[in-house]
Amino acid sequence: MTKKQNSNEPSQAKTLWRLIKYIYQVSPASLIISLVAIIISAGATVYGSLFIEQLIDKYITPMLKQSTPNFAPLIHAILFMACIYAVGVVANYLFTLLMMLVSQRVQKQIRDEMFAHMQHLPIAFFDQNEYGDVMSRYTNDIDTLMQMISQALPMLVNSAFNVAFVLVGMLVLSWQLTIVSLIVVCLSIGIVKYLTGKSSHFFNIQQKTVGEVNGYNEEMLTGLKVVKVFSHEKEAEAQFDVYNEQLRNASAKANTYSTILFPIMGNIGNLLYVLIAFIGGAAVLAGSLPLTLGALASFMQLSKAFIMPIAQISQQLNVIVLAIAGGNRIFELLDQKAEIDDGDVTIEQKPGVKNAWQWNLPAEGNKKVPVKGHIVFDHVNFGYVPGKQILYDVSLDAKPGMKVALVGETGAGKTTISSMINRFYEINSGTITYDGIDIKQIKKDSLRQSVSVVLQETHMFTGTIMDNIRFGRPDASDDEVYQAARLARADEFIHELDDGYQTVIDGSGGDLSQGQMQLLSIARAMIADEPVMILDEATSSIDTRTERLVQAGMDNLLAGRTSFVIAHRLSTIVNSDLILVLDHGHVIEAGNHDQLLAKKGYYYELYTGKKEIQ
Numbered sequence: 001m002t003k004k005q006n007s008n009e010p011s012q013a014k015t016l017w018r019l020i021k022y023i024y025q026v027s028p029a030s031l032i033i034s035l036v037a038i039i040i041s042a043g044a045t046v047y048g049s050l051f052i053e054q055l056i057d058k059y060i061t062p063m064l065k066q067s068t069p070n071f072a073p074l075i076h077a078i079l080f081m082a083c084i085y086a087v088g089v090v091a092n093y094l095f096t097l098l099m100m101l102v103s104q105r106v107q108k109q110i111r112d113e114m115f116a117h118m119q120h121l122p123i124a125f126f127d128q129n130e131y132g133d134v135m136s137r138y139t140n141d142i143d144t145l146m147q148m149i150s151q152a153l154p155m156l157v158n159s160a161f162n163v164a165f166v167l168v169g170m171l172v173l174s175w176q177l178t179i180v181s182l183i184v185v186c187l188s189i190g191i192v193k194y195l196t197g198k199s200s201h202f203f204n205i206q207q208k209t210v211g212e213v214n215g216y217n218e219e220m221l222t223g224l225k226v227v228k229v230f231s232h233e234k235e236a237e238a239q240f241d242v243y244n245e246q247l248r249n250a251s252a253k254a255n256t257y258s259t260i261l262f263p264i265m266g267n268i269g270n271l272l273y274v275l276i277a278f279i280g281g282a283a284v285l286a287g288s289l290p291l292t293l294g295a296l297a298s299f300m301q302l303s304k305a306f307i308m309p310i311a312q313i314s315q316q317l318n319v320i321v322l323a324i325a326g327g328n329r330i331f332e333l334l335d336q337k338a339e340i341d342d343g344d345v346t347i348e349q350k351p352g353v354k355n356a357w358q359w360n361l362p363a364e365g366n367k368k369v370p371v372k373g374h375i376v377f378d379h380v381n382f383g384y385v386p387g388k389q390i391l392y393d394v395s396l397d398a399k400p401g402m403k404v405a406l407v408g409e410t411g412a413g414k415t416t417i418s419s420m421i422n423r424f425y426e427i428n429s430g431t432i433t434y435d436g437i438d439i440k441q442i443k444k445d446s447l448r449q450s451v452s453v454v455l456q457e458t459h460m461f462t463g464t465i466m467d468n469i470r471f472g473r474p475d476a477s478d479d480e481v482y483q484a485a486r487l488a489r490a491d492e493f494i495h496e497l498d499d500g501y502q503t504v505i506d507g508s509g510g511d512l513s514q515g516q517m518q519l520l521s522i523a524r525a526m527i528a529d530e531p532v533m534i535l536d537e538a539t540s541s542i543d544t545r546t547e548r549l550v551q552a553g554m555d556n557l558l559a560g561r562t563s564f565v566i567a568h569r570l571s572t573i574v575n576s577d578l579i580l581v582l583d584h585g586h587v588i589e590a591g592n593h594d595q596l597l598a599k600k601g602y603y604y605e606l607y608t609g610k611k612e613i614q
């Protein structure tokens, strides 16, 4: 069970113990009943073998001496033995069924917990962990865990009790023959260790290669168009073939070693059986072993049942090691610290007034103040990772209703500034206030409820177009959805779709173009109707004619609302009240269009085309 471990990783024993506690918490009664059933099942098997002694010595041998044997006691004894085996079978069925049900319950609970926890994780977690990696915790890792709970763990415990009971049974019958058996067992453990070591080595390689094959497949599928454009099909096929061959090779070796284990162990069991018959029989005949015929037969039966569980234990240990690794990754996700959310200021609808919001300030006796949308950055410094600063001493004052534009080269920090308003990340120093309240004092869902965002990368959810627009405000009426779609100029293309607003699209947007999806995202933000709006390249995929039309609707919507607009096409931001020009995280110019042109600085050069945004 030894595996090279990361120094930060908990030990395998710790994780296993945590897993068992988890399973126990989910289904305590089932786990206890299963354990009892496992012990009964193992006990019944061993008792059945021991019973052979009585059967031969007490019933069959005396009958051989009788001229008219009475079969009744023998039949009773055989019936009794059948009952014992039947109890064993029922117990076996019971724990198999219970553990399967427990594994399903644990699976549901873990998925629920992971999903719920994921909703509260900071965005930084998803920056550091790839999408595929997070997904594999839901699929591969949970699968290995399920295999452990439903099969490996019960089989392991069953086999362990079997070995223990058989050993006790053998010792009771004859310690001398037990020593002979143990010598053979020690030899067979060597073979088991060798074979399981080999198979587990190749199973690990197989796991890793499955990940590579899937990862490569996913990458090629998502980048299919790029592959075709650059005529890279042959190279892609060749590379896939390399990964696939590695997978075949590892799987073949892993399965060869694991499948030959059981026939080999079965034969060792047979060998031991013959050996005991030979040595035991000779010793009994020579009178050096005080064993009855029944006891010898019983011992032979037990010795046969001694080898198999050992092979099973070692094989189940492999599954458990894999499941522990999966469990570690699942717990790692569940142990991630949720977003800091210690603010207590909340937002609420003004009673009786539609779409008017107010802050509720618990620190001031639940005083209500209207939400105005006044955003102030005061000497804000920020970096995504320690040691790499992105924003330097950014200050800005976006008064209620102002349209603020963020302009600058790629990577200058425009999106980063907008992420600060939503508090997706924690700033390193300085303060950001919203209507004079430090955003750290505002509960996160209230803060985000008061800021609407339209990103360049649109994301739709599986459902109708109507549902997707309504995602912005679930209680919006159908008329409000139509109104938002009209303002966003999405209405026109929606009507051209076969099912209009009832057209079902999937997460990727189905057959819609990028521009059409952007129009839907704008409609979604419009319906949310929040006091502050962030438009991050929201119209970058829309043609200039439609953009002008959307702009007109959007300007209507933005009137009276504070908005932050990031756009490479400067024509869309010339009417802004405040334009901030960013360069490598520094605000280098600020003012409105005319003021900045008059300055004849960076903005002037951009606008007049002397400098281009790269």
Ligand SMILES: Nc1ncnc2c1ncn2[C@@H]1O[C@H](COP(=O)(O)OP(=O)(O)OP(=O)(O)O)[C@@H](O)[C@H]1O
Pocket (backbone or CB within 6 Å): 127, 384, 385, 390, 408, 409, 410, 411, 412, 413, 414, 415, 416, 417
């Ligand atoms: N999640 C992240 N983790 C680490 N660094 C990041 C992250 N997101 C952005 N950065 C870095 O922060 C800097 C600013 O990025 P940002 O996205 O704010 O630029 P931008 O001005 O919006 O660029 P663009 O015009 O290309 O959208 C870049 O150097 C970028 O590499």
